[in-house]
Structures are given as C-alpha cells and as structure tokens.
Amino acid sequence: MKRRILLLSLLALLGGSLAPAFAADKIIVKIAGMKPDGEPETVGMKLFAKYVMEGTKGKYDVRVFPNSQLGKEDAYIAQTRKGIIQMCATGTQTGSIFPAMAMLETPMLYDSLDHAHKAMNGETFKLISKGFAEKSGLTMMNAFPLGFRHFYTKKPVNNVNDLKGLRMRVPNIPLYVEFAKQLGQSGQPMPFAEVPAALDQGTIDGGDSPFSDIVALKMYEIAPNITLSGHILVIHSLYINNDFYNKLPPEDRKVFDDAAKRSAEDIWKMAADNEKKAIDEINKGGGKITNPSPEFKAALKKAGEGTWKLFYDTVPNAKEILESVKQYK
Numbered sequence: 001m002k003r004r005i006l007l008l009s010l011l012a013l014l015g016g017s018l019a020p021a022f023a024a025d026k027i028i029v030k031i032a033g034m035k036p037d038g039e040p041e042t043v044g045m046k047l048f049a050k051y052v053m054e055g056t057k058g059k060y061d062v063r064v065f066p067n068s069q070l071g072k073e074d075a076y077i078a079q080t081r082k083g084i085i086q087m088c089a090t091g092t093q094t095g096s097i098f099p100a101m102a103m104l105e106t107p108m109l110y111d112s113l114d115h116a117h118k119a120m121n122g123e124t125f126k127l128i129s130k131g132f133a134e135k136s137g138l139t140m141m142n143a144f145p146l147g148f149r150h151f152y153t154k155k156p157v158n159n160v161n162d163l164k165g166l167r168m169r170v171p172n173i174p175l176y177v178e179f180a181k182q183l184g185q186s187g188q189p190m191p192f193a194e195v196p197a198a199l200d201q202g203t204i205d206g207g208d209s210p211f212s213d214i215v216a217l218k219m220y221e222i223a224p225n226i227t228l229s230g231h232i233l234v235i236h237s238l239y240i241n242n243d244f245y246n247k248l249p250p251e252d253r254k255v256f257d258d259a260a261k262r263s264a265e266d267i268w269k270m271a272a273d274n275e276k277k278a279i280d281e282i283n284k285g286g287g288k289i290t291n292p293s294p295e296f297k298a299a300l301k302k303a304g305e306g307t308w309k310l311f312y313d314t315v316p317n318a319k320e321i322l323e324s325v326k327q328y329k
Contacts, residue, residue, distance in 0.1 A: 026061040032076035033089040042066040051259035099314040108304025118328035141260035144267035147210030148230035152223040160299035169207035182303035211278035220287030
C-alpha cells in the first residue's frame, strides 16, 4: 500500500511526464511558445488547439501557453523532449539538437513567401527534417512563417556600403553573426527585449527583425529607417513529444496531423496581409521604408551564400537541401 501511495504521489509531482494528464475526462495537451498574443506563432498554436478540440469533439483539452509562460525556449523544448509537456512551438533553436534545423532560416534562400511556402510543403521540408525525430525525441508537425527579417537603422541605408561598420543587434546564433560579418557589420548578440534601450543609449545602430517584432515594439520610432531586405525568412514549427504522439489512437493522430497542417496553412495565408498592415502602420508612425536596388539585393545574396559554408561540415545533406529549393522558384 505504501509503495502504491508513493507511486501515485510521484506521478502527481511529475505533472504528467509519465502519462497524459486528465481533467474532467479530457486529456490535457500543453503547448508552450515564446511569442506574445497576436503574433503568428501564437495565432498558429491557438488555431491548432481549436482544430484538435473540434476534430476530437472535446476529447483533448489543448492549452496554449505563449509569451514564455512555461519558461524560455531552451527550457520548454527540454520539457517537451522529456514529456513533461506535450508540445511546443519554436524555430531554429532545435538546430542545437539537429544541425539541419538551422537551415530553415538559411539567409537569402527564398525569393518570396510563395517560394518558401512551396518548399516547406515539399521536398525541402522533408530533407531538413529527415532523421530529426529519431535524434530529438520530437516530431516536427509543420512549418509556418513569422515573416522576413528586414533592417531597421537610425541612419538611412541606400546601398550595401551604408551597412558596413554598423553595430547591428543580431540573435546569439552563429548563422546570424556570420551573415553580419559577411556584410561588414559588427554583429552585437543580445536578447530582442534589450534592443530599444540599446538603440536609445547608442550601443547599437540598428538590427533586423520580422515586421511583427518591429511593429510590436514600435522599433520604427527609435530606428525609423526600414530597409526591405528580406534577407532571412523566420520559420517556426509545432513540435510534439514522440512518445505522446506515437501512443495517440490512429484516428486522433490523424486529427492532430490535419490540425497542424491546417493551422500552418492559415498562417501562410495571413503572412502577406500581415506585411501590408505592418507597412501601413510603420508609414503612419513616421517610419521610412525603402526598397533595395538590384545591386543592393545582389550584394545581400552574395553575403547570404557566404554563410552557407557553415552547413557543409555539420549537415550531411546540406547541398541537397539547398539544391532542392531551386525547383520551387
């Protein structure tokens, strides 16, 4: 009896890491994310939850925890791998587990959202994710855009030479640091939340982000010059713990798969409209948006391709992945 009580107590403390949690006869599914409400990642998670609960007639209680409520990215990814929570949304952070995942955000790889959409629904996605589940303990369910990254700077940028020597905030990711180096910039790794203060204090001259982030923090009020460089498409995905996923009844697993695909498609459809709305808001807020010249774009392309060498030693099928994208132009 004592052993039984001890086991039940242990299961309660683990919060369902050894078995799904139940609430009023419903199976609880927790999804962790890092973005706040209203951003594509969070919208995608909530749509997925809606479709699963509708498709299973309420059998699953899918709970969304955005804005790092369950911890920072590395923490909630680890929790999902261990089965403490069932699902999460993230981007190339999984590249530390499986290097090919970093190639989701290969600089200057996609010409447009449509180009990327086709690649993520086709061979490119399959090649990037091949072997990931076995290595990570996670299944990658979909891929959806947060938006292209564009430069925001205090000073106007009219050509690639104007970027040289600028102290630009970059995420603390080798790929991003290398891209800044290829452009002759001084990459300054720092958390995004620290960027407004760093711009105010003159620690940095600018940075790059998708429109969703630029608008969320009204970056255009501090660094009003927005260059539509579109040099990296930020792609996130929904991930699910393998053990939980594989134990789903076949009919439920199909609902989960369909919900993941459907929610991703919704975000792809929203992406272009979101960019137009962001441009309108930036213009109304006093920001100045410029399009790079063909020569500027060519220089960005060259710098982007200069970073691809980082993949050749770490991703066995890197060249095959890069080649696969061409068929979707």
